[in-house]
Amino acid sequence: MINNNWVSLFLMLCCIFLGLTALASLVRAIKGPRFTDRLMAGNMIGTMVIAMMCILSVYQNQSFLIDVALVYALLSILSVVVLARLVIIRRYGQLEREMKTPVLEDRRIQK
Numbered sequence: 001m002i003n004n005n006w007v008s009l010f011l012m013l014c015c016i017f018l019g020l021t022a023l024a025s026l027v028r029a030i031k032g033p034r035f036t037d038r039l040m041a042g043n044m045i046g047t048m049v050i051a052m053m054c055i056l057s058v059y060q061n062q063s064f065l066i067d068v069a070l071v072y073a074l075l076s077i078l079s080v081v082v083l084a085r086l087v088i089i090r091r092y093g094q095l096e097r098e099m100k101t102p103v104l105e106d107r108r109i110q111k
Contacts, residue, residue: 011059015052022048039083046076 022045029041050069057065 018048
């Protein structure tokens, strides 16, 4: 642990702030009207968790937490890429279905 009380307090306040913003992102992930909002909120939560791990690594003087944070970052990137690909495939399928359905003719009342 760090002996300096001011640095220790600052690091803990940073972790608390990151935790609160992660909770706010969790609310956005739950309430998000679109899938992309949920995707971005999940990505933000992952980034904040990585930052908290790095701060705790400095606070506790444990270097293995940096390794855990790096692995978590790689998994986070992989999940975002897979989910983004899913969004693209879903959008492409939706456009294909719209192209196959006949467009209704313009039936305006003519006088």
